[in-house]
Amino acid sequence: MNIGVDAAALGMSNAVVSNTGDVNSGYWNPAGLINLEDSQASIMHASYFANIAQYDYAAYAKPIDDKSAWGISLIRFGVDDILNTTQLIDGDGNIDYNRISLFSTADYGLTLSYARKLQVPGFQYGVNAKVIRRVIGKFANSWGFGFDVGLQFEKNNWKYGLMLRDITTTFNVWSIDEDEYNKIKDAVPGENQELPESTEITLPKAQFGFSKKFEFHNDTSLLVATNLNMQFTKTNDLIATDFVSIDPAIGFEYGYTDLVFLRLGVGNFQNITQIDNSKKVGFQPNIGLGFKYKGIQVDYALTDLGDQSAALYSNIFSVKVDLSIFR
Structure with missing residues (x-):
């Protein structure tokens, strides 16, 4: 639930909490659903870890x-057709490949969103109710529930957004x-002797953002947006204290006649300790079209x-449709 959705937003390094205003607002900030003029639908697909994991929305x-x-x-984020080799060796110590089976592990997140304008001009809010389902083959499964609250405000062509997750x-x-x-x-002596904890919790997080769109006379525009992603614990984020850690992100979207868009974003700023104990700041740049x-x-x-964080590249595609075109 922290990866993000919509290739347009991911191309801007997720710096969209203040300016999101379409069907994907249910994920980024449900307050943005107020900006819908008609019904919309959206789908997205991405592959992670050299196509091992599939991410769909x-x-x-x-x-x-x-x-x-x-x-x-x-x-849905899942890895399918994993080899189950736990029964590879039979009771007599012989390897029997016929005892190998396949299983899948997947996480599901279902979100119901509601948004409404406030009486105060320029303000709107939204809430999410989330159901989380996690399945690890026939070995284990879980159910979870949570809530998000979002707020947006616009004044003098500046937009502000606050998203409180979980x-x-x-x-x-x-x-x-x-x-x-x-x-x-007992497969590994001394390991896995006790059942894992049966309760898993996700602590609250906050995202604050602001943005402005500049319109030019030659039918072009430039959207500049910034996010401050906050966790209420000490992490390796660029700004880290015992109370809160902050990871900034900035995104740009250049548009031509509301037809073609080029995007650039930089985020995930982390303090990294290298093997020789020297320090450096890692970051993740994204681009989009x-x-x-x-x-x-x-x-x-x-x-x-640029592989700044030593992770693998991810190619992400998404489609958004205004359903009024079918009427």
């Missing part, structure tokens, strides 16, 4: 009236198949450009 949203809107989205703390409760666990707990025509928008993002 689909969303739908529509206005309720001129003061409110709703949306629904589903995320505001109530998101809890996942695991159910572990003890029969399957007992088959492997988008096309929009008659209510259909196709976007592409290449993340982790």
Whole structure:
């Protein structure tokens, strides 16, 4: 639930909390759903770790009236067809490849979103209710629940946004198949002797952002957006204290006639300690490209450009459709 959705947003390093205003707002800041003029749908696909893991997303949203809107989205991150070799050796100590089976591990996130304008001019808010489902083959599975709250404000062409994720703390409760666990707990002497904890929690996080779009006379525009991503614990983020750690991100979107878009973003600034104990600041640059025509928008993002964080590149594609074109 922290990876992000929509290639357009990922191309700007996720710096969209203040300016998001489409179907994907259900993920970034549900307050942005207020800006919908009609129903929209969105899908996205990305592959991670040399195509080992697949990340998929689909969303739908529509206005309720001129003061409110709703949306629904589903995320799946999974690794399929994993070899289960726990029974590779039979009771007599012989290797039997017929005993190998396949399983999948996947995480699902279902989000229901609602947004509404406040009485104060320029203010709008949104809330998310999330259901988290995690499955590790037949070995274990869990259910979780959580809530997000978002706020947006606009004045003098400046936009501001605040997103509070997992505001109530998101809890996942695991159910572990003890029969399957007992088959492997003695595979490594002294390891896995006790069942893992059955409760997993996700602590609250906050994102604050601001942005402005500059319009030029030659039918071009430039959107500049900044995010401050906050965790309430000490991490390796660029700014880290015992109370809060802050990872800044900045994104740019250059548009021509609201038809073609070029995007650039830099984020994930981390303090890195190298092997020789020297310090350096790592970061993750992203780029993106988008096309929009008659209510259909196709976007592409290449993340982790330059391999600053020693991760693998990710190619991300997404499509957004204004469903009014079918009427």
